[in-house]
Amino acid sequence: MARTLLFCLPYAGGSAMRVYGRWQRELPEPIEVVPVELAGRGARIAETPLTDVPAITADVLGTLLDRIDRPYAIFGHSLGALVAYELTRRLEHLHGRPATHLFVSGHRAPQLPRPPGQYDYRLPDAAFRERLRELAGTPEEVLVHEELLDLVIPILRADFEAADTYRWRPGPRISCPLTVYGGADDPEAPPDTLPAWSALTSDRCEVRVLPGQHFFLDDDPAALLKGIAADLEPAPTGAAENGRTSSCGCAPGSTTRSIGSTWPPGTGKCVHSSPSSWRPAG
Numbered sequence: 001m002a003r004t005l006l007f008c009l010p011y012a013g014g015s016a017m018r019v020y021g022r023w024q025r026e027l028p029e030p031i032e033v034v035p036v037e038l039a040g041r042g043a044r045i046a047e048t049p050l051t052d053v054p055a056i057t058a059d060v061l062g063t064l065l066d067r068i069d070r071p072y073a074i075f076g077h078s079l080g081a082l083v084a085y086e087l088t089r090r091l092e093h094l095h096g097r098p099a100t101h102l103f104v105s106g107h108r109a110p111q112l113p114r115p116p117g118q119y120d121y122r123l124p125d126a127a128f129r130e131r132l133r134e135l136a137g138t139p140e141e142v143l144v145h146e147e148l149l150d151l152v153i154p155i156l157r158a159d160f161e162a163a164d165t166y167r168w169r170p171g172p173r174i175s176c177p178l179t180v181y182g183g184a185d186d187p188e189a190p191p192d193t194l195p196a197w198s199a200l201t202s203d204r205c206e207v208r209v210l211p212g213q214h215f216f217l218d219d220d221p222a223a224l225l226k227g228i229a230a231d232l233e234p235a236p237t238g239a240a241e242n243g244r245t246s247s248c249g250c251a252p253g254s255t256t257r258s259i260g261s262t263w264p265p266g267t268g269k270c271v272h273s274s275p276s277s278w279r280p281a282g
Helices: 016-020 053-067 079-093 125-135 146-165 195-200 222-232
Strands: 004-009 031-035 072-077 101-105 178-183 205-210
Touching (some): 004 079, 004 222, 016 031, 031 222, 053 079, 053 146, 072 079, 079 101, 079 146, 101 222, 125 146, 178 195, 178 222, 205 222
Parallel strands (some): 004 031, 072 101, 101 178, 178 205
């Protein structure tokens, strides 16, 4: 039996099985990949997609709780990064089930101010399609196929609404190590917006910038998977030994560094608050 579960949350419009199904073949045997399907896609295609991150988090929380019978980690890309982070917070601080590691990818630190601009989910159909083409995550054969596009646009709009309307709420930091992945040329999550994730954990935080744009994990996942395997092998002996908490605003020893980039790393501002004052939104 695998020693560590790796729950994987997809990006907007993505099916977890399609995005992460092949990862099991690429990661070492002690890691069991568990794609977490969201409503409206894959095996849950008949369900209505949800339009806010708290609702998505609450919807899949039970799935994780039912599966956690050994050390586990969570990975999420883009929208999935927000859901992965919120799941990690809830599992630790509301259910006493801390993760051994959190991996977030392709998303700026959630406590940073949102960049100005129109919400993508509100765009008219023609502009929305051009936005999808700009992001380069939807296959061109789908973008030019009207019937296929009519099927996927409602799912994408729902996911974009969830991402666009997400607002981070202060609360207790997670206590597990945090690894942040980004694409060197990703305009949606530029490398200089990634180090501030370090303020959200009381353990170590490492930023890894890989070649590519927003969907670098699809273009060349080898370096990403190698890093995940290194972080999870050997499997942690227990989350309580990995994490540490403090009553002050700064975690001793918390660090951030970057790999494969030329910009200087940052540390982020502490945003810690007491667990008793935090309740998840929604």
